[in-house]
Amino acid sequence: MSHQSTYEPKTGIEKWLDSRLPIVRLGYDSFVDFPTPRNLNYWYTFGGILAVFLVIQILSGVVLAMHYVPHVDHAFDSVERIRRDVNYGWLIQSMHANGASFFFVAVYLHMFRGLYYGSYKAPREVLWIIGVVIYLLMMAAAFMGYVLPWGQMSYWGATVITNLVGALPVVGEGIREWLWGDFAVGNATLNRFFSLHYLIPFLIAGLVILHIWALHVPGNNNPTGVEVKGKGDTLPFHPYYTVKDGFAIVVFLMIFAGFVFYLPSVLGHADNSIEANPLVTPAHIVPEWYFLPFYAILRAVTFDIGPISAKLGGVLAMFGAIGVLFVLPWLDRSPVKSMRYRPIAKWCFLIFVIACLGLGWCGAENPDNLVFEFGGIGMPFVVLSQILTAYYFAYFLVILPVLGFVEKPKERPESIEASVLGSSPAAAPAE
């Protein structure tokens, strides 16, 4: 850890353990005494919320796995059996299914917060990259988890997404069959998806430890983007942030409980209550809401680009939309972290958030339907998603690199303490 340890073992057992495995010291230094900027706002509580949801998903998932049957003939009925006959199975299943959605709500807010306050910039590039890897694994876990109930959307979603791999030249079809374990999505696919769905959360848990480690070496970023300079800038994590995060977690859990108990299937799709049938294609195959922006990017590429077919182009754009996040720390050339002090970037970021929401909207709609329609004349959704996709990539590849050179940042506070006290640094107590 980056700060001097202040842990003093008091009891005999603590002293004995501290000289053998200083795990209490690690916990104390990381989550009790850890110096945390005093100006963190509620946008900084989503890390804690995400940790809680990882635990909720793993615990509820372990119980579900005790009752679930990963076989094409039994999977659908076994999930219904959990909802009907397992003690509180309706609750555990609803928590797990809705928990996935709330996990993504929290991770998107967490990521937007990182983008706004420049938390991906030096010295936190590794922290950011580990976060993007966690996000990728979350998407894989969510995608495979959605296949397990073996409803119509499970089956056809899996079919559509795994077929994307087939778009890769030369190796695509081979990889696709290797993923399926068959020549179509079938029992072999369901079995391996179940296995991987159980594995991935533990990989995520391991990466979360690395994520926190990479956070605790440089310390938290903060809304000013000004690095911690002295003791006056920070507060110990406990009790200040345990209680603030705790409050935010309980409020978030209230919204979650509202869905679990009162709107348990509103985030799902009616077609997934129909057992998978390879002979009947749903009229409209849509992924879960948290994949919709990427689904819109996938479908936005409707034209061949040189030797790249439209289908492959869409696949590349979709993966590129996440891939670009890995190099973001080196694309943004501005030395200023927080967009509070970046008058142009701030607006570009706001448009970026709207573009992401708009892409989600496009992903849910039929691309040929008209948006902004007046008397039969309007723009097809596919055109809107092309515009928004262009902005998505432009934000990372053009706007952020160029703004680093042309934007004139506003004056930043001398230190966190100075910004909190709202006075000139000279008036602040030296402490």
Added chain:
Amino acid sequence: MKRFIATLAALAALATPALAAPGETHAPQEYTWSWEGPFGTFDDRQLQRGFQVYQEVCASCHSMDLLSFRNLGQPGGPFEFLPDPEHEGELITFANPNDNPVVMDIASRYTYTEIDLETGEEMERQGIPADRFPNPYANDAQAAASNGGAAPPDFSVIVKARPGGAEYIRSLLLGYDYEVPEDVTLLPGQHYNPYFPGGVLAMGPQLFDGAVSYADDTPQTAEQYAADVAAFLAWASEPHMEQRKRMGLGVMIFLLIFAVLMWLAYRQVWANVKH
């Protein structure tokens, strides 16, 4: 063939064409159900009537494979509470729904064919509460062959499986009185119903005034039958709904108090700290 279907699906996803549906599909008619809202519960009498409509009308074609007779007597089910034979006006309930006399009676009216484990001979026995609702067909192939090529859907989770839920079921059952639009051509055995996606379905109108005799003085109209059976199917799709809402109330109150305490603790801890 499988690969062909898979490819088709991928193509469909990448360039989803607008499905040209003949005629216009109507949104389900709005209807006020007893179970709406955070405190709404099922009306036991309505569930009982709905079960009767299902048994007498729907069950000849539509299975409910996930339902057992015992479900009818479980907490939240249609026959959870029965009139007490010893004290007039009072209700009794059974901790084990398998002991519920109404449920036992319903189950006993069905006959199940099994192989006798002692003799290996086929034998017939009476149904018991643990039995699943009998399927009208031996398998999907028979169901499809008996119904013009498409098996009637199972009703276990039908309300969850249809956008619009119970309102859709009710509207569909009552939606046969519309004039067939000019662009819709009906083949023999097909019917027009604007609530059905695409407007053309094999099932004809099933509910007619007076077709089911209710034991009480509830109106014996197609309208009433449709609402009752939709209510029963809504319960069957989610038999623990009442328990869910009841527990939800407790959880929400707990979390609200917890949130207030956390907020007060937060104010207290941060009271003298500039941030």
